[in-house]
Amino acid sequence: MLAYFGPSGTFTEQAARGFATPQQELVPFDTVPAALAATRRGETEASCVPVESSVEGAVPATMDALTEDEPLVAVAEAVLPVRFSVLKRPGDEPVRTVASHPHALAQVRHWLAEHLPDADVVATTSTSAAARAVLRGEFDAAVSAPVAVRHYPLEVLATDVADVRDAKTRFLLVRRPGPLPEPTGHDRTSVVCTVGDRPGVLADLLAELALRGINLTRIESRPTKDRLGEYRFYVDLDGHVAEPRVGDALAGLHRHCQQIRFLGSYPKAEPGGTPAGNDEFVAAAGWVAAVREGKDA
Numbered sequence: 001m002l003a004y005f006g007p008s009g010t011f012t013e014q015a016a017r018g019f020a021t022p023q024q025e026l027v028p029f030d031t032v033p034a035a036l037a038a039t040r041r042g043e044t045e046a047s048c049v050p051v052e053s054s055v056e057g058a059v060p061a062t063m064d065a066l067t068e069d070e071p072l073v074a075v076a077e078a079v080l081p082v083r084f085s086v087l088k089r090p091g092d093e094p095v096r097t098v099a100s101h102p103h104a105l106a107q108v109r110h111w112l113a114e115h116l117p118d119a120d121v122v123a124t125t126s127t128s129a130a131a132r133a134v135l136r137g138e139f140d141a142a143v144s145a146p147v148a149v150r151h152y153p154l155e156v157l158a159t160d161v162a163d164v165r166d167a168k169t170r171f172l173l174v175r176r177p178g179p180l181p182e183p184t185g186h187d188r189t190s191v192v193c194t195v196g197d198r199p200g201v202l203a204d205l206l207a208e209l210a211l212r213g214i215n216l217t218r219i220e221s222r223p224t225k226d227r228l229g230e231y232r233f234y235v236d237l238d239g240h241v242a243e244p245r246v247g248d249a250l251a252g253l254h255r256h257c258q259q260i261r262f263l264g265s266y267p268k269a270e271p272g273g274t275p276a277g278n279d280e281f282v283a284a285a286g287w288v289a290a291v292r293e294g295k296d297a
């Protein structure tokens, strides 16, 4: 069974369908923490959750839920193009309220200002939770994934709605810790670093990557929630922990962090980034090993 952030008809469901094996059952959960909790309890083999949007940045609910409680590790990622459909109940009633996930609302602000300027905008847990609520009569319209209309008998008011063309969202498939995916030469590694309050600590983290030629693809801070001004850093970098340079860099991060959590090494969904170029690191590690054994100098 594969858990996903639902209910039926979310963008996350589309991503989950891309990950699922033909015999794997997909199970929707109304929140990201609920989906992840089912995987932590072992009730589902894996969870598919949204992690990052090219327009709105990180999905805080996912970042928090991956850091709190028992560790889960990403084994795959997917990147989906995001365009919205606006759905309403059939009929001529005016649209006074529009609902959706905050990331969706942020991506259609201009469209709403132009086409539904008087409507109140309401945040829901997901885009399809908004469609479901429209069907129940709680709101008049929902900003949804185009597939939502297959799940909810609503009328399409508009399609292809997006203030930003070519918007994309990245999703992760996470499991309980176990064997890692094999390195492909085109991987991403994610970690969360909790650091103490001292001058230069962030520069120390970045130096571990820079001096090994490792490309940083994302760094985000989130409050630890323990004390005002105390943050965690979410770091995504090019490469796989099995590569000597990445392993060395993670060991370096570990030395600078009060806490560090490994969130996975997994194949990147899209081309780009720096090529691995690991040969000199492998050669160097081999030389050190030989020196230690007294076979080289």
Ligand SMILES: O=C(O)C(=O)Cc1ccccc1
Pocket (backbone or CB within 6 Å): 005, 009, 010, 011, 012, 013, 050, 053, 082, 101, 103, 104, 125, 126, 127, 128, 145, 169
């Ligand atoms: O609510 C959904 O459908 C999701 O999967 C989260 C989301 C919201 C907006 C854009 C992309 C993903």
